[in-house]
Amino acid sequence: MPPRVLISDSLSPAAAQIFRLRGIEVDCEPTLGKDSDKLAAAIGDYDGLAIRSATKVTADLLQRASRLKVVGRAGVGVDNVDVPAATARGVIVMNTPFGNSVTAAEHAIALMFALAREIPAADASTQAGKWEKNRFMGVEITGKTLGVVGCGNIGSNVAERGIGLKMRVIAFDPYLTEERARTLGVEKVELDDLLARADFITLHTPLTAHTKNILSAENIAKTKKGARIVNCARGGLVDEEALRKALDDGHIAGAAFDVFAKEPATENPLFGHPHVVCTPHLGASTSEAQEKVALQIAEQMSDYLTRGAIANAVNFPSITAEEAPRLKPFIELAEKLGLFAGQVARAGVEKLSVVYEGAVTLEKTRAMTAAAISGLLRPILEDINAVAAPVVAKERGVAVEEITREAQGDYESLITLNALTAQGEIRVSGTVFHDGKPRIIRIGDIGVDAEFSPSMIYLTNEDRPGFIGRFAGALGDAEVNIATFALGRDRPGGQAVALVAIDGDLPARALSKIERLPGVKQAVTLKFS
Known part of the structure; x- marks a missing residue:
């Protein structure tokens, strides 16, 4: 019986044609995704589900999806998919991470122009029969400084277009290397420097714990007087109440937003201000972009359902079904070693070396390296996946190398990550014992034996x-319970490290207290869930 795919959102008809050409049965129900009960009743008959943003793939829906093998999201975000639940049921979740980059970049530039020349307000005034030529006094783009916050795929596209408009482009991105910045023709700066210098600030970063309210009231106050802010990335990157106050006070000259902290945005602090331009999350809404992501997701899903190939999966690297059981613990190890390095790093990583020793060198190390990169980048880019991670690292100028060699120590297989940052090197090694559990066995030159736990504290x-x-x-004063405690030192009275597994989260005040303990050099909370 040929595979069956359900398209439950509005996708280009070309997607259905691709499925049929590949020998896959397809049913197009573009409104079904909005009715969770009807979708749940139907999903058990399908091997694949192609969606956009309207369909919610919940744990309950997945329980009913007895045949489902793959969910394909035509777009970048998978917020509407319960990825852990899908992974637990063996369902691959795919997206199209780069299909709408040009469209999103163009929308940011369009909003910048609209903001600079007050086009929406001038249009409304003119069409109302007024002729207020002296009211709308805009500013030129040429010669102004464009500050790009987040210089990944979309941010790089915006930067290139800004340079084409004869703007001076500066960029803040912890993962942007000097070499990549030179290639783009931008100046890499710290955030405070960007805020103080930029005439236009455009945001192109995902929403994470690190980037939420990256333009807080405090940071908005650091901006150049008369600056204009554009957000086509994610709602929640800007404190909208603080921005409204800065607009009312005249410190910020204008703002253009395509995304909002709460969507659909039927009301918002920015609405109604004469120097604010708003659009309803149109960043990816061009016919070309929608056609591109629809075709891409159909091709990816078809390849998986007919040949077992996995591309752009957010919950599994590109390896075959036969290799998966053998590689899974080493992929988990590589990812968690990367996650360790990414959370410990105090500056952006410029180079990542992954060294494989022993029996693990006979396996598909490329998949493990992709997992390591994914872990390394995840503290900043929460929605990164193992397939897209190498591409994202390359775009950000992070050099990646693999080294394989024969076993040189006591372990049958050993993986070592060397992450080079502007502030030094982070080196961490791990292995998988016969119980199948990955663990850290060395940090720098200090031996330490620790299993990964969901919540940990790393101390030097x-x-x-x-x-x-x-x-x-x-920890006792903060009512935090210690689960395990792994210690290591280079010599008596020398340098020591500790990896401490705790139950639950460590309160910020407790971390601050630990950092002030005599002898502490670094204290970092780690998450491995």
Whole structure:
């Protein structure tokens, strides 16, 4: 029986044609995704589900999807898919991470022009029969400084267009290297420098714990007086109340937003301000972009359903079904070593070396390296996946190399990550024992044996009597329970490291207290869930 695919959102008809040409049965129900009950009743008959944003793929829906093998999202975000639930049921979740980059970049530039020349307000005034030529005094783009916050795929496209418009382009991105910045023709700066210098600020970063309200009230106050802000990335990157106040006070000259903290945005603090331009999340809404992502997701899903090939999966790297059971623990190890390095790094990573020793060198190391890169980037780019990670790293100028060699120590297989940053190198090694559980066995030159836990604390400190007691006391005062405690040191009285698994989260005040303990050099909370 040939595979069957359900298209439950509005996709280009060309997508259905691709499925049929590949020998896949397809049913097009573009409104079904809006009715969760009807979708749940139908989903059990399908091997694949092609969606956009209207369909919600919940854990309950997946429970009914007895045949489902793949969910394909025609677009970047998979917020409407319960990815952990899909993974638990063995369902591949695919997206199209680069299909709408040009369209989103063009919309940002269009909003910048609209803001600079007050086009929406001038249009409304003119069509109302007024002729207020002296009211709308805009500003030129040429010669102005464009500050790009987030210089990934879309941000790079915006930067290139800004340079074409004869603007001076500066960029803030922890993962942008100097070499990549030179290639783009932009100046890499710190955020405070960008805020102080930019005439136009455009945001192109995902919404993560690190980027939420990246334009907070405090940071908005640091901007150049008369600056204009454009957000075509994600709602929640800007404190909208603080921005409204800055607009009312005249510190910010204008703002153009395509995305909002709450959507659909039927009301918002920015609405109604004479120097604000708003659009209803149109960044990816061009016929070309929608055609492109529809064709791409249909091709990816067809390749998976007919040949087992996996591309742009957010929950699994590109490996065959036969390789998966053998590779899974090493892929998990590589990803978590990368996640360790990404959370410990105090500056953007410029180079990543992944060294494989022993039996693991006979496996598909490329998939493991992709997983390591994914873990490394995830603290900044939460929606990164193992397939897209190498491309994103390349775009951001992060050099990646693989090294394989024979076993040189006591372990049958060993993976070591060397992450080079502007502030030094982070080196961490791990292995998989016969129980199938990955673990860290060395940090730098210090041996330490620790399994990964969902919530951990990483410490570097001077090896001095009484330190463990003071540290444990700080956790006890915060009512945080220690699950496991792994220690290592280079020599008596020298440098020490600790990996401590805890139950639940560590309150910020407790982390601050630990950082102030005598002898502590670094204290970092780690998440491996």
